[in-house]
Amino acid sequence: MLIRTLSLLLLAATATAGTKLETVNRDLSGARTTTINTWAQGGMMRVETQPNESTMIFKDDTIYAISHKDKSYIAMDRASMKRMAEQLNPALQMLQERMKTMTPEQRAQMEKMLGGQLPGGAEKKQEIKRTSRNDKINGYSCTFVEVREDGVLTDELCVVPGNAMQGSAELMASARKLAAVMDEMLSSVDMPWLKQMSQKQMQNFEALGGIPVMSRHFQDGKPQSETTLSNITSEAFAATVFEIPAGYTKKDMLAPR
Structure with missing residues (x-):
């Protein structure tokens, strides 16, 4: 879900020190269990998972997805997003035609397989509600916020007021920059359903009223996964932190695999 990704990104950058x-x-x-490390500085980001399976770098209005397994990377910018849309749109139109004949059970099963709402489907009503429950996570006092879709709990987040966290203003500014670039990319392609989803998630995140230090995802009323802040530090990083590793080969993201 995009809101969980944005929850991490909003904890990721500062305009001066990193x-x-x-x-x-x-x-x-x-x-x-997966550890996610995020470095940010001067509007750039690097997000890396451990075990070291993949890395994402955001710089110069371009998103780089790096594969360490075969020492390669792809670059996603406005031009590549437009080319991708031109290739995907016919397939998406076919999918939407097929959905017209699906039963509700078949649609629900496909949504579960794809990990989200299908394009062209009825939009789910999402509600974000601040609760009276409080907690303290890694030294931060936070308040729980619930996210519901069609009345069903999908996520709960423990939110810290922005001014209570180190570098909060810079963190929010960096996340908004990435969101603005993504929104601009999507505005140039014929995927209105994807653009609407992106805009809605950013609007919903603004409604949280702070920065999540814990998020928990639910499915069918049961908690499935939990992401928690374990550490945050400020320091200046070398420019190489935000560069593609030497010797890695660029691949076309639209080329057959």
Whole structure:
């Protein structure tokens, strides 16, 4: 869900000194724990998962997705997004035609497989509500906020007021910059459903009223995963932190795999 991704990004950057953020995502079934490290400085970002499976770098209005497995990367900018849309639109139109004949059960199953709402489907009513529940996570006093879709709980986040966290103003500004670039990219392609989803998630995040230090995702009323802030520090980073590793090969993201 985009709101969880934005929750991490809003804890990620500063315009002067850099910020390093460490969060831990736990699969509550006990299957897997993933550490996510985020570096940010001067409007640039680097997000890396551990085990070291992938890295995302954002700089110069371009998003780079890096694969360490085969030492390659792809670059996503406005031009590549437009080319991708031109190739995907026919397939999306076919999918929307197919959905017209699906039963509600078939639609629900496909949404579950794809991890979200299908394009062209009925928009779910989303509600964000601040509760009276409070907690203290890694030294930060926070208040729980619930996210519901069609009345069903999908996420709960423990939110810290922006002025209570180190470098909060810069963090918010950096996240908004990335969101603005994404919105501009999407505005140039024929994917109104995707643009609407992006805009809605950013609007919803603004409604949280602060910065989440913990987020918990639910499915069918049961908690599935939890992401928690474990550490945040400020320091100046070398420019190489936000560069593609030497020797990595650029790949066309639209090329057949």
